Amino acid sequence: MKPTEAxxxxxxxxxxxxxxxxxxxxxxxQLLRGKNKPSKSYNFCNQLVWYxxxxxxxxxxxxxxxxxxxxxxxxxVDKPFD
Numbered sequence: 001m002k003p004t005e006a007x008x009x010x011x012x013x014x015x016x017x018x019x020x021x022x023x024x025x026x027x028x029x030q031l032l033r034g035k036n037k038p039s040k041s042y043n044f045c046n047q048l049v050w051y052x053x054x055x056x057x058x059x060x061x062x063x064x065x066x067x068x069x070x071x072x073x074x075x076x077v078d079k080p081f082d
Contacts, residue, residue, distance in 0.1 A: 003060045006074035010050025010060060043067065 003010065010031045017026040032038075033050035044063035052058045060072040 001074040001076065002057050003072070003074055004058055006076070008060065008074065010048075010052075010058060014048075038063075038069070044069070048072075 010033055013028045013030040015026055016029050017023075031048050031050040032044075033052060035052050035054050037053075038044055038049055038051070038061070045065050045067055047063050049061040049063065049069075050058060051061055062070045062072055064070065
């Protein structure tokens, strides 16, 4: 599924509950986002990018440690913890 079909909106960010004393109630992580293709001059190593090209569906991308991009898809599951 596309991220928006699953109800994901990268503009709102991702809520994280890190195991640390500084953020006992969690924190909201804002994704890098934009309408233009990610620039090769920026190091996107190990990051999520919310790519929203004009006139097309938004895409959630992940850049690995080498900077190679992957499109993340959403797959519904019935029992995620079994």
